[in-house]
Each structure stands twice: as C-alpha cells, then as structure tokens.
Amino acid sequence: MTRSVWKGPFVDAYVLKKAEASRESGRNEVIKIWSRRSTILPQFVGLTFGVYNGQKHVPVLVSEDMIGQKFGEYSPTRTYYGHAADKKAKRK
Amino acid sequence: MSDMICVGVIGGAFGVNGEVRIKSYTADPEAIEDYAPLQTEDGSKTFDIQITRGVKQGFAARLSDVRTKEEADALKGVRLFAPRDRLPNLPDDEYYHADLIGLSVYDTGGQLIGKVRNVLNHGASDILEIAIDGKSGTTLLPFTLAAVPTVDLTAGRIVADPPDGLFDDE
Numbered sequence: 001m002t003r004s005v006w007k008g009p010f011v012d013a014y015v016l017k018k019a020e021a022s023r024e025s026g027r028n029e030v031i032k033i034w035s036r037r038s039t040i041l042p043q044f045v046g047l048t049f050g051v052y053n054g055q056k057h058v059p060v061l062v063s064e065d066m067i068g069q070k071f072g073e074y075s076p077t078r079t080y081y082g083h084a085a086d087k088k089a090k091r092k
Numbered sequence: 093m094s095d096m097i098c099v100g101v102i103g104g105a106f107g108v109n110g111e112v113r114i115k116s117y118t119a120d121p122e123a124i125e126d127y128a129p130l131q132t133e134d135g136s137k138t139f140d141i142q143i144t145r146g147v148k149q150g151f152a153a154r155l156s157d158v159r160t161k162e163e164a165d166a167l168k169g170v171r172l173f174a175p176r177d178r179l180p181n182l183p184d185d186e187y188y189h190a191d192l193i194g195l196s197v198y199d200t201g202g203q204l205i206g207k208v209r210n211v212l213n214h215g216a217s218d219i220l221e222i223a224i225d226g227k228s229g230t231t232l233l234p235f236t237l238a239a240v241p242t243v244d245l246t247a248g249r250i251v252a253d254p255p256d257g258l259f260d261d262e
Contacts, residue, residue, distance in 0.1 A: 056231075061234050083098060084098075087189045088187065088189070089187050091236060
C-alpha cells in the first residue's frame, strides 16, 4: 500500500538536522547516516551522504533524479562485483 | 593498465551443431561481437564470433574453427580476451573501469593512500573502492571532480581530495 499523501515524505529527524548543518557550514564532507528508510528530499541535492549498508558507509552524491527515492536504494547490502570489461565511469 | 581485457566466457556447447553458449561481460552484452577476433588468456587460440541468438543468461554463438559439439564442450570455462586498444576512445572525464583499476591514489600532499581495487556504481555516482596502503580494509571514494581532481592514466596515478570524515572508520 502506498503512503498517504497527507503525511508527507518520511525522513528521520537527525538526517534533516545533519544535512542542514552541513549545508550551513559549507564544508566538503560526507554526512554519515544510518537511516536507509529516509526519503531523499529536494534540499539534499548536491550533498554527499555516507549511507550505512551494515558494513560501511557508501558515499551517495544526491542528484535531482533521486528525489523521492530512499537512501537505502543506493547502498546495497550484498556484494556483487561483476567484470570491468568495457564498462565506463564518468567524473561528475 | 593491462593490455588484454576479459570480455566474456564460454559456458559450453549449445545444441549439437557446434554452437557455444557465451556469457558476455561488456556493458552492452551484444557488443562482445564488435571486439572480435577474441583470444584465450594465453593467446594460443583466436576466435571470430558470430552471435546467432539470445539464450538464458547469455548468447548462443558460432566461433570460427569450432564445428562440433565436442569441440564446443572442450572450450567450457575458457575466458575470452580483447586487446585494450580495440576499445573506442572516450570523451574527457570518462574512463574505462579497466584503466582505473590498479591506479595508485595519492592525496593532495603527495602521500600515498592506496590503490584502486574496483569501480562501483549503485545508481548514484561512480565510486572508487580503494585498498588502503598497509591496511586490510577498503574505503569508498566518490568519483567526482571535487573528490578526484586529477586522473593521470599515463603516470598511473590519481590525486584524491577526499571529503572530511571519509577515512574515519577505516
């Protein structure tokens, strides 16, 4: 069942506080969070969160197309490496 | 940077007419055909490859000089390699994973941090997995212009300016 619209998106309060503090300080830092269930809000765009996957904090640079998803979706809890072959990485 | 890149593996025979089952490791699975002729790891055999159809977990393909099911079965588990220089050139700020893996990572002060072990992407941005020098663990560094200002493939080094708190729990 989908979440009722009147409740608004769920975000753990400490995530909001940490994000706000980081944005105000203007420092280049990874915001460590354990809340995989929190929704990504528009004010998080451009910040880098370290989302805990049970073992380590996976850096997640938030972009506009991630709004509305949960942090946990970008920090997998199981390891799969695959093969490099001709796969490409882009510096953003 | 290695000269040969593994682009797939032979899974054994497919059918009884000498076709093989191929598992492709390329970003676009069908692109394995574009890198032909492919070599075995020791370079002793070279194959032209022609994909005939898609099958479960890969492709059925016909390899040059493989005519029978027995010949195809004998190749089970053989990995297929293509020369690195056969990959097309990329625009600025875009790199092949194979080129990044193994590069040394230095901080902005010239201190060695470690080596790139893997390149990951979980849907957000690309991430470098770095094996820290002198430690058993790895750490994850976002592959962004801010965190990785310099990538020098010819010198085999990356200069990283990691965000605060990234190496705290290593």
